[in-house]
Amino acid sequence: MRVLVYDDEEDFASFVQEAVEDQGHHVTMVTNAAEFAENFSAETDLIFLDLFMPDVNGIECIRFLAKTGTKALLVLMSGQDPAILNAAREGARASNLTVLDVLQKPIALSAIEDVLDAADATIMSTRQRSAAQAEACCDLQGDDVLEGLQKNEFFVAYQPQLRLENRSVAGLEALLRWQHPECGAVSPAVFIPLAEQSPAVMSALTEFVLKTACYDLIALSGLCPNLKVSVNVSATSLDEIALPDMIQNIVRGIGLENHRLILELTETAASSNLGQAIDILTRLRMAGFGVSIDDFGTGYSSLEQIVQVPFTELKVDQRFVKELLTSDKCRAVCEISCLLARKTGMLPVAEGVEDEATAQELLRLGFVLAQGYHFAKPMAKPQLLDWLRAHDQDTTGVAAAAGG
Known part of the structure; x- marks a missing residue:
């Protein structure tokens, strides 16, 4: 070195x-x-x-x-x-x-x-x-994304969201993954911008994630009947005024209850065309879907969006959560964000939790849900099933011990 x-x-x-x-x-x-x-x-x-x-x-x-x-x-x-x-x-x-x-x-x-x-x-x-x-990935283009989708190279991984109070599983965040035959695992930071160059490609990816997540949630209902799933929505998807209709048709066709699907979007995505974003997100809320503002604290129009957009959930960005215990300013951001969420009728969620001390402090501040490597890494469906079964046994044992 x-x-x-x-x-x-x-x-x-x-x-x-x-x-x-x-x-x-x-x-x-x-x-x-x-x-x-x-x-x-x-x-x-x-x-x-x-x-x-x-x-x-x-x-x-x-x-x-x-x-x-x-x-x-x-x-x-x-x-x-x-x-x-x-x-x-x-x-x-x-x-x-x-x-x-x-x-x-x-x-x-x-x-x-x-x-x-x-x-x-x-x-x-x-x-x-x-x-x-x-060598393999330097020339990836938008068409390669669509081809990868058609060749079943994409899959959905899930990261559990836990209730901080009792560590029961409340939901999952669906995360799109691409396992390229030559490049290996391609980062979303690479393939999402490529997909966003074409509305058709981005729409195909969004539809794939939604359908996969909804089908998987139905399959998990026997084990976790009230589980919810969060799916990220790209900024370019908000350019499609028919997005709520597309989502409603997918969910209705699969047979999932609307309230079990949460659509996540970043502050930047919401602010890129605020008028149309309000139109789309309000219609989603009217249909009973949840709407989450993701990576809160990293954009520039947060307060305006919170006032105007009917969000049901606020996710504090992991950069603040990871330094909660070491930075007074990051702690203040977490504390104020949690208070803001509660005062405006949103569920406060923390992402990026990497240790128990952080989890305990988040609970003390008033956060309800949290996710991060301390609880579980993103997993493909087979690994998720094993994790859910093991976690259910762990939490049941803890509850029984507490009751005894």
């Missing part, structure tokens, strides 16, 4: 340099902007960057790195206000840089060693994925 350390405090930079060298990595230490520009290259894997420096500050360096399009991992360091450090992290991420960690000075040797271990794991994982996919 090639590491670049940039800090104007030479003693501290040397401290980091020695820690990196002890782990067996190639490291270059620089203390000014000219040296940084000279030693940075496309081969750099990891950068330790101090924010407060006399010649060129860390924010300017972040701007420089963003222009290069570097894939290097970034570790931001500062002994100043933690709020500034966190703001710099968000700015770097918004500029498509990968921030591995932020470190508040003084920094312990163990913290640097932990960062290096995390960097090793991240780089190895990224290289393995790139090697497997780069």
